[in-house]
Amino acid sequence: MGxxxxxxxxxxxxxxxxxxxxxAHPARIAIxxxxxxxxxxICGGLVEELGLAQATxxxxxxxxxxxxxxxxxxxxxxxxxxxxxENWTLLEKALGSFFASYKMENxxx
Amino acid sequence: MGxxxxxxxxxxxxxxxxxxxxxAHPARIAIxxxxxxxxxxICGGLVEELGLAQATxxxxxxxxxxxxxxxxxxxxxxxxxxxxxENWTLLEKALGSFFASYKMENxxx
DNA sequence: ATAGTATATCGCAATAATACGATTAATATT
DNA sequence: AATATTAATCGTATTATTGCGATATACTAT
Numbered sequence: 001m002g003x004x005x006x007x008x009x010x011x012x013x014x015x016x017x018x019x020x021x022x023x024a025h026p027a028r029i030a031i032x033x034x035x036x037x038x039x040x041x042i043c044g045g046l047v048e049e050l051g052l053a054q055a056t057x058x059x060x061x062x063x064x065x066x067x068x069x070x071x072x073x074x075x076x077x078x079x080x081x082x083x084x085x086e087n088w089t090l091l092e093k094a095l096g097s098f099f100a101s102y103k104m105e106n107x108x109x
Numbered sequence: 110m111g112x113x114x115x116x117x118x119x120x121x122x123x124x125x126x127x128x129x130x131x132x133a134h135p136a137r138i139a140i141x142x143x144x145x146x147x148x149x150x151i152c153g154g155l156v157e158e159l160g161l162a163q164a165t166x167x168x169x170x171x172x173x174x175x176x177x178x179x180x181x182x183x184x185x186x187x188x189x190x191x192x193x194x195e196n197w198t199l200l201e202k203a204l205g206s207f208f209a210s211y212k213m214e215n216x217x218x
Numbered sequence: 219a220t221a222g223t224a225t226a227t228c229g230c231a232a233t234a235a236t237a238c239g240a241t242t243a244a245t246a247t248t
Numbered sequence: 249a250a251t252a253t254t255a256a257t258c259g260t261a262t263t264a265t266t267g268c269g270a271t272a273t274a275c276t277a278t
Contacts, residue, residue, distance in 0.1 A: 003233055004266065008160040009135035013142075020133035025236085026118035026126040029207075033122075036211045043255060051117040053238050058256055060236095077245050077254050083211050092208040098138075099201040102145045102192055112263055113236065134266085152225060162268050167226055169266095186224050186275050 016098070019091050022067030027052060028060050035070065035082055042078045125207070128200050131176030136161060137169050144179065144191055151187045 006014050022028065030050055035041040043061060047054050061081060064070045068087040072079045115123050131137065139159055144150040152170060156163050170190060173179045177196040181188045 004135065005161065006135060009139055013135040013138045017133050017135040017138055020129050024126050024129035024133045026113065026115060026122040027236090029122045029126055030118055033207075033210070044253090052114065054255075055239075055257085056237050059238095062256080063235095074245090077252095079255065085213055088208070088211060095204055095208070098142075099197070099204070101142070102197060104194055136266095153223090163225075164227085164269075165267050168268095171226080183275085186222095188225065 012094075016091075016094055019067050019069070019087075019094075022063055022069055025060070027056070028064055031057070031060055031064065032069065032083070039082070041081045042075075043081065044078060121203075125200075125203055128176050128178065128196075128203075131172055131178055134169070136165075137173055140166070140169055140173065141178065141192070148191070150190045151184075152190065153187060 009017075023032075027050060031046060034046060034049055038045075043054075043057060046057050046061075050057065052060075061070070061072070065072060065081075068084055069091070070081050071084045072081040074080075118126075132141075136159060140155060143155060143158055147154075152163075152166060155166050155170075159166065161169075170179070170181070174181060174190075177193055178200070179190050180193045181190040183189075
């Protein structure tokens, strides 16, 4: 049918998948790296930095915001986007324990 | 146009995005968790465990394999899938340093 | 050889994601 | 008030993803 069957998975699995999906695009990774590199991030700067149209960048920012990875406050005419510290740490920890749950000696093939 | 412009991003950004995309689906997260929980994983068991059709599971396994997250060896009639230790560790480290690059005090809004 | 079992692949329908030009909304400057 | 600047939203074309029934493939057991 083309639509993910979220109802058969746990909330934790769905939440992790949703946040990872927000992360799983090179433009959004680049945006996050740029936000981290500078401390104040204005959308206009990203349009020059990356080679994407303003509408496209704005859309990626919206997805990152919806996923809770970034937050923005109006700063005069422009908008200051930065990392959402709480959710960033949450995802970092969720991923940490997910990866740590695998022990090398479990490999069988 | 509907196709990701990989050429304007670094190889590192594209690689990370590709692996994260493979991870960014609740079914594939569930599959990986199940592979980790048991130590030997047979596709048939997954069909019963998750509520998805055999064709769908097989497709998800293929994506995980293409991304290098799992590997499979023929084990008689069935196939034994397990984590690919090298790539698992690579992704774990790449994500680790990505998340660690953000320092709380960088928050401005 | 035949039948059974396990997994992959094909083909399709439905939906989601990507990108961008054009437009709109909101604030700043003159 | 008129104009410029910044970012969001709309509409749309293109492509990718998800899911599954049907079929194909490959190995086992009888």
